[in-house]
Amino acid sequence: MKILVAGSCLSALIAKELGKRKHQLLDALHHVRLDAYMWYLSGEMPVGATEKQLLIIEEKAGEACVSPKKKELLAARLKNQTEKKLSNFTSLLKNADWLILDNHYDLSLPLHRIYADEKYCFLNVGEQAIAGESVGFFDLSHAAEIYAKLVYWIRLKNPQIKIIYINYPVSAWEKLRVDNYRLSRAQELKRIFEDAESQIPGLKVVPFIDVPDERLDLEKGVHYFDAEFYDLLADVVEFLANNDDFSFLCGHGNLGFHDLKKMISSSHGGENNHVNSTRVSELSHPYSNMPRRQYWKPSVAEPYPLVITDLYRKKFTISVQDAIATCGSCFAQHIGKRLRNGGYRYLDQEPAPKELGAEKAKALGYGLYSARYGNVYTSRQLVQLFQRAFDRLHFDEVWQNFQGRYIDPFRPNLCGEGEATAEVVLEAQRQHLKQVRRMFETLDVFVFTMGLTETWIHRDTSAVYPICPGVTAGCFDPNRYAFVNLDYATILDEMETFLAALKEVNSTAKVLLTVSPVPLTATAENRHVLLSTIASKSILRAVADRLYQSHKHVDYFPSYDIIMSPPYRGMFFKNNLRSIHEEGVDYVMSHFFDQHCLHEAEATSAIEQSTVPACTACGAAENAEEDGEAFCDEAFLELERQLDAS
Incomplete structure (x- = not known):
């Protein structure tokens, strides 16, 4: 399958694992908050900068005496938000089979409006490395609406694309920190998804996962994990992309690493196949486990109206010669x-x-x-x-x-x-x-x-x-x-x-x-x-x-x-x-x-x-x-x- 990823390095590392399974990574959009990409697609707010404007911003960073490390990080983030990069990435949506998104930056980093010249403002994700105006953190109170709009604009480019949304995992180390702003926002977003996940048709959500300390790669940092964990997330992504019914992943609160591994194994017909046995017991009448679009509440009453999908399936093809x-x-x-x-x-x-x-x-x-x-x-x-x-x-x-x-x-x-x-x-x-x-x-x-x-x-x-x-x-x-x-x-x-x-x-x-x-x-x-x-x-x-x-x-x-x-x-x-x-x-x-x-x-x-x-x-x-x-x-x-x- 052809894959695009957007968000933080988490999505890219999962895509790397998928690449080992013969999937093809078309492009990656790093250091991008998902609301900012939605604004780019919809034109609601200027996001991308030209190469010339990028040089102006980098010069300002140098004049501000930013440390070399921060300057390098800023340059990496800016290069992923140029008009050229955003345009190229967006053009590939029509060719992609899967789009993998993660919410790391939605949870943890603010946006800043940086002026490249008098007329143009540019949104940068991350710490305020140079003088600019804070736009603030991702607005969790409107998360369902923002993600619904994002799905809508993406599906205008490619109605068949599978969109997998990954909640950035929570490590045991993070839970010990009393001042962890990201964790508190993760819990708030979790409650929002429990109430409103069905409002975003077309978005397949990986639930929050509790990660034991042994799965951390501390040499890289507290937000990096070992190869086994990325391999498990690649399993989850493949399962979600290939199955319409993934309700067994929901309703459990935070999923433990080992519990998730058992669930995915069971879904593929493993020895402890409690998921499949549950499914058999539920098939007691014709309305059991029908596709989502055949139920009123999840497909009509709950979604944002303009992202209701699957209303029309063609009976025949209309070709270019017709x-x-x-x-x-x-x-x-x-x-x-x-x-x-x-x-x-x-x-x-x-x-x-x-x-x-x-x-x-x-x-x-x-x-x-x-x-x-x-x-x-x-x-x-x-x-x-x-x-x-x-x-x-x-x-x-x-x-x-x-x-x-x-x-x-x-x-x-x-x-x-x-x-x-x-x-x-x-x-x-x-x-x-x-x-x-x-x-x-x-x-x-x-x-x-x-x-x-x-x-x-x-x-x-x-x-x-x-x-x-x-x-x-x-x-x-x-x-x-x-x-x-x-x-x-x-x-x-x-x-x-x-x-x-x-x-x-x-x-x-x-x-x-x-x-x-x-x-x-x-x-x-x-x-x-x-x-x-x-x-x-x-x-x-x-x-x-x-x-x-x-x-x-x-x-x-x-x-x-x-x-x-x-x-x-x-x-x-x-x-x-x-x-x-x-x-x-x-x-x-x-x-x-x-x-x-x-x-x-x-x-x-x-x-x-x-x-x-x-x-x-x-x-x-x-x-x-x-x-x-x-x-x-x-x-x-x-x-x-x-x-x-x-």
């Missing part, structure tokens, strides 16, 4: 935008004419999806779009806007000022549907975001529309148009119809379903809009789950589940409680990219070699969305209400 098309409700626009920016091969069958400006292109529906069909909110709309594209369904209907010009009723808000004749609209429809057909025939992955159950249909032709006639165009006639609220059985049947039809024209196509977390703007049901929202989304989520369970080529990505679930407490919504913050979408998509992650070289290659039409309206999606809003037909319902009220 052409991806998006369709659905307005939330799907956010997904498409991030797929484009992530280097994926994103289909755009109807690129915007070059002469159109970004804002105009977006208003006409360019770049919103893989073709200019606008928002497709319901299963019935999707089936209708597919059937029209393959000449299985025909409508000659056109609407007139409030200025008397003709528009397309199936994308009424993408027609600009409208056309002078109905024939121009119908011809544009035919050209558009040719491109939709081409999209379905050539895509590799179809991403569909299910948005609504409520819709409006034509009583005679059964045509379905993205918005109620008369809101932005057309004229509402209750004898011609009817409200329909699709139920579970109907939606499931329509989605099965679509999947079967897609397979006929594209036998290898894969489908990724999502449910939009955006609530209804208004409901035509005679009940509170909140109740209609919950009913609608629940039905769609149930259909999506059924399709996921029934088809190998259908995956489900939990965008709705993440945004709406209790641990997130509505944090991703804007003040209107409908629109989703860009940061919320980024967080949702981080779970997607954790599973479908293109390496940088692959993403660049995909962009350079792609023969898929480029998305020429990407600028529109970026520039015209000043507040991150997606284009939604539904928004016109709220505008209509405001106009009526005025």
Whole structure:
């Protein structure tokens, strides 16, 4: 396995033992407090210095007449905290299998802010060798939050990395010291972990170990141990990295050296296998010893929300060659935008004419999806779009806007000022549907975001529309148009119809379903809009789950589940409680990219070699969305209400 270590020499010495077992040490970040590395990853505070600034600091140390030994120690610590060193170490996270951390400096040493020049401050771990400003010791009262953030930023670089956190061992010699600040802080941190260890998913913790004096290497110092002890810690690290269930290590208080050795031996099937016999006796029902993610308390209620992991596991791989098309409700626009920016091969069958400006292109529906069909909110709309594209369904209907010009009723808000004749609209429809057909025939992955159950249909032709006639165009006639609220059985049947039809024209196509977390703007049901929202989304989520369970080529990505679930407490919504913050979408998509992650070289290659039409309206999606809003037909319902009220 490829290993990185950070903290004190303890981690490095364990890695040295692991190296004897054919593991590969990629790099070591010595003399670094873990909160400082978290600040570096998150950008919360300046940590690294340039080589030039390092020279300035070393010159200051010389001017301060620091002893040669302290000067040498300071130089060693500074070199591990340069921008170059931190950057190189961080870049290796994506290649590492294991990351070993230890808390020696978190327990024992303060940070100092040292000014390399008038504008730049640099954090140094250790004694204040030169003039600087004390930042203080690691804040134990926020230890769980700090470590949770650290895990979050590390996992953004490498979602699969195993992170092993080592509590620096306590020796018998240390216990005899009445003024031992490190030991008192170790006891406090121990209590915090006993209460909050489960709040840090993804962090595998080695408990505090009592070390007998015979295991000390006093020639090096009281914080160094003999080879047998490092060998045992290497055993523990290997066990934690390779096993999800390590609960037998917990709940014992401080572990003695010999007790720990017996436990690890038993876990590997030793003669005194009390651990395995305990496990057998506990397997009395299906809920015994399930993976952590299958229990609510440790995986949902206790963790810091933004470090909840393992919410999505891909059913199939999306490769660099796969052409991806998006369709659905307005939330799907956010997904498409991030797929484009992530280097994926994103289909755009109807690129915007070059002469159109970004804002105009977006208003006409360019770049919103893989073709200019606008928002497709319901299963019935999707089936209708597919059937029209393959000449299985025909409508000659056109609407007139409030200025008397003709528009397309199936994308009424993408027609600009409208056309002078109905024939121009119908011809544009035919050209558009040719491109939709081409999209379905050539895509590799179809991403569909299910948005609504409520819709409006034509009583005679059964045509379905993205918005109620008369809101932005057309004229509402209750004898011609009817409200329909699709139920579970109907939606499931329509989605099965679509999947079967897609397979006929594209036998290898894969489908990724999502449910939009955006609530209804208004409901035509005679009940509170909140109740209609919950009913609608629940039905769609149930259909999506059924399709996921029934088809190998259908995956489900939990965008709705993440945004709406209790641990997130509505944090991703804007003040209107409908629109989703860009940061919320980024967080949702981080779970997607954790599973479908293109390496940088692959993403660049995909962009350079792609023969898929480029998305020429990407600028529109970026520039015209000043507040991150997606284009939604539904928004016109709220505008209509405001106009009526005025």
